[in-house]
Amino acid sequence: MLKAVILIGGPEKGTRFRPLSLDIPKPLFPVAGKPIIQHHIEACVRLKELKEILILGFYPVSQMQQFVSNMQNLYDVSIRYLQEFTTLGTAGGMYHFRDQIRLGNPSSFFVLNGDVCADFPLQKLYDFHLSKENKSLITIMGTEATRQQSLHYGCLVCDKNGIVSHYVEKPSSYVSTLINCGVYVCSMDIFSVLASIFYSKQQDFSSYNNGNGKEIGHIQWEQEVLTPLAGTGKLFALSVSNWWSQIKTAGSAIYANRHYLVLYKEMHPERLTNSGMKANDSTDGTLICNIYPDVHIHPTASVHPTATLGPNVSIGPGVVIGPGVRIRESIILDNAVIKDHTIVLYSIIGRGSQIGCWSRVEGTPSDPDANKPFAKMENPPLFNSEGRLNPSITILGYSVTVPSEMILLNSIVLPHKELSRSFKNEIIL
Numbered sequence: 175m176l177k178a179v180i181l182i183g184g185p186e187k188g189t190r191f192r193p194l195s196l197d198i199p200k201p202l203f204p205v206a207g208k209p210i211i212q213h214h215i216e217a218c219v220r221l222k223e224l225k226e227i228l229i230l231g232f233y234p235v236s237q238m239q240q241f242v243s244n245m246q247n248l249y250d251v252s253i254r255y256l257q258e259f260t261t262l263g264t265a266g267g268m269y270h271f272r273d274q275i276r277l278g279n280p281s282s283f284f285v286l287n288g289d290v291c292a293d294f295p296l297q298k299l300y301d302f303h304l305s306k307e308n309k310s311l312i313t314i315m316g317t318e319a320t321r322q323q324s325l326h327y328g329c330l331v332c333d334k335n336g337i338v339s340h341y342v343e344k345p346s347s348y349v350s351t352l353i354n355c356g357v358y359v360c361s362m363d364i365f366s367v368l369a370s371i372f373y374s375k376q377q378d379f380s381s382y383n384n385g386n387g388k389e390i391g392h393i394q395w396e397q398e399v400l401t402p403l404a405g406t407g408k409l410f411a412l413s414v415s416n417w418w419s420q421i422k423t424a425g426s427a428i429y430a431n432r433h434y435l436v437l438y439k440e441m442h443p444e445r446l447t448n449s450g451m452k453a454n455d456s457t458d459g460t461l462i463c464n465i466y467p468d469v470h471i472h473p474t475a476s477v478h479p480t481a482t483l484g485p486n487v488s489i490g491p492g493v494v495i496g497p498g499v500r501i502r503e504s505i506i507l508d509n510a511v512i513k514d515h516t517i518v519l520y521s522i523i524g525r526g527s528q529i530g531c532w533s534r535v536e537g538t539p540s541d542p543d544a545n546k547p548f549a550k551m552e553n554p555p556l557f558n559s560e561g562r563l564n565p566s567i568t569i570l571g572y573s574v575t576v577p578s579e580m581i582l583l584n585s586i587v588l589p590h591k592e593l594s595r596s597f598k599n600e601i602i603l
Contacts (some may be wrong), residue, residue, distance in 0.1 A: 176300070177226045177280045180211055181264060182288035184232035185587040190423050190553070193571035193588045194522065199233050201288045202241055204507065205427055206434035206468040207445060207488050209241060213434060214286050216441075217294035219249045226252040228274060230267040231288070232260065264395035269368040276362065285395075287356030291430040292418040293437055294357065302336070302412045303359040311364050311408040312400070314338070315357035317418050321348055326553075328354035328396050331404075332411045341404035343396040351548065352411065354396070355418050364399075371398055388451040400488075422553045424522055425540035425567045431505055432486040435468035447471040453479070463495075466502070496531070503539065513578070521568040524589065529570075530578030537567030538584055556601075563599045 182201040191200050202209040208216075211229065216223050238255045241286040245253045256274060258267045267276065268285070275283055282303065284296060295315070303313040316330050329349040331340035342349050375390045393399070403409040417433050419426060438445045447469045452464050463477045464483030471477060475493040482500050489495070490508040507525040512518060516529050520537035526534065529535060542549035554564045568582055571589035576582060581596040588603055 175278060175280045176221060176224040176282055176284070177228065177275060177278075178214075178224060178284040179268060179275060179288065180214050180227065180229045180286050180288050181267065182229060182231035184258070184261060188596060190556075191421075193569065194358070194424055194427070194524070194584065197525065199237050200421075201229075201231070201233075202238075203298060203427065204488070204490060205291065205421070205505070207437065207472060207490070208434075210291065210421060210430075211288050212245065213291060214288065214294070215245055215249065215253065217296055218284065218286075219251055220295055221300070224251060225278070225280075226254070229253070229255045229288075230256060230258065230271060231255075232258040232416050257279050260389055261392070262389065263392045265371075265393040265399055266389070266391045268395060269365070269372055269397075270391055272365050272368070276365070277408055277502060280362070281578040282359055282361055285360055286356040290356045290418065291421055291423050291434065292355065292357070293433075295414050295416050295417040296357075297521060298414070299357065299412055300324045300359055303361075303410070306336075306410055308361070310359075310408065310410040311361050311367065311403060312410070313359045314400070314411040315355040316352045316413045317355050317412045317415070318351050318413065319353045320343045321351055323550050323552075324348065324351050324353055325348070328400070330354060330411050336410045336412055337407055337409050338404045341396075341400045343401065350407060352413055352580060354400075354411075355414075356420075367399060368393060374597065384410040408451070409483065413447070416429075420553070423540075424569050425537075426553065427505065427522065428486075428539070428567055429541060431488055432468075432503070435470060435486055435488070438468065438470070445470055447483075490525075514586065520572070524569070525573045526573040527570045527575070529576045530580065532578055533576055533582070535570070535576065535582045536584075538565035539571075540566055563601060 194203055201327045203209045207217045208547055218227050227596055230386045235257050241256045242253055256271050264269055299315050303310055319440045328343045329345055330338050331350045332338045357486045360579040421430055451462050461479050463479055464482040469484040471489040472491045474491045475489045477495045480497045481495050486503045487501050488505045490506055492509040493506050494511045496514040499512050501518045504518050504521045506523045509526045510523045511528045516533045519537045520536050520539050558564050565584045569586045573590050574587045575592040583598040591602055
């Protein structure tokens with residue numbers, strides 16, 4: 175029997191994801207029509223031996239309850255949310271809820287960071303872990319990055335058998351191009367390692383009670399567990415070539431949206447809207463609209479037949495799209511209204527937002543450099559060294575109104591704003 179633990183953190187984090195995380199917890203933000211961590215859950219339930227998924231974080235239960243209930247009804251495994259009493263770090267929550275993880279005597283358990291998106295090869299990772307014949311306490315899923323980008327991730331050095339000899343989290347100088355994907359298989363013996371870290375902190379509590387505000391139970395997985403385990407012969411890594419990316423910024427959600435739509439072709443073709451598909455219950459042969467694949471349209475959305483969508487567009491529940499609208503490389507969230515002949519490119523339109531006729535909403539893509547092998551998403555800061563906004567995708571927060579015939583370029587609009595003019599490279603507070 176196997177279990178999976180999904181680590182989602184809490185509302186203190188996700189600041190780079192604002193304003194999208196202001197009205198919905200970041201792990202529940204819809205990418206390709208499904209909340210981010212639902213993609214994790216779907217990867218987990220494909221494993222026959224996996225019987226329970228535990229979601230760990232310190233979001234209030236009220237924010238997660240409906241989602242967990244929906245998932246429980248949808249999938250034939252136990253899915254529970256365990257709320258940490260405070261921020262406990264990437265490993266502290268696992269130690270705090272160790273009895274829940276060990277319940278039922280699983281042979282191993284997966285750990286998945288909630289802010290990554292991927293074509294998760296969990297079966298392959300588990301098979302590799304088993305092949306180490308109880309030598310591996312933790313098996314890390316790794317992937318290649320560019321030499322420069324590797325500095326922003328956990329870097330691994332391992333031999334041809336996958337034994338990790340060295341691990342450094344975000345090194346200051348080059349270590350390796352093999353990086354940690356934030357996906358692991360753990361043996362149950364890992365809890366004895368976590369216990370020894372916890373008790374060593376308890377004995378030296380005075381040094382931790384120095385105003386840094388961290389609990390004794392605060393344990394950092396990467397720095398306090400992985401780094402010391404490297405070189406002991408108990409830490410292994412499997413390098414995979416599957417698609418993988420972090421979701422740190424709103425721009426990375428557009429990138430993830432594109433790749434999950436591609437994965438739907440193989441796993442869930444019914445979620446894609448293909449060119450030539452008829453409108454819901456159409457008796458007159460009306461086509462939904464003009465489609466350049468891949469596009470996901472929620473069944474409750476209303477799209478005018480003369481609109482043109484794609485490639486890489488997700489349309490949420492209750493969205494209304496008028497005649498002549500053109501949308502590409504964008505996510506349109508619940509109940510947004512996009513009126514006649516408007517164009518939306520590289521943008522995220524927030525829930526309940528409204529864009530008038532003949533407007534243009536456009537952002538700048540932040541895709542990985544196609545000329546560099548293994549390049550990952552860049553996550554630049556909001557502002558450059560001159561204090562100007564770095565070009566990025568355009569984001570409308572919750573319930574924003576853009577009047578007709580306006581232009582909005584490379585801008586971020588916070589919730590509940592009604593724009594009075596066009597904007598370029600601005601944050602509208």
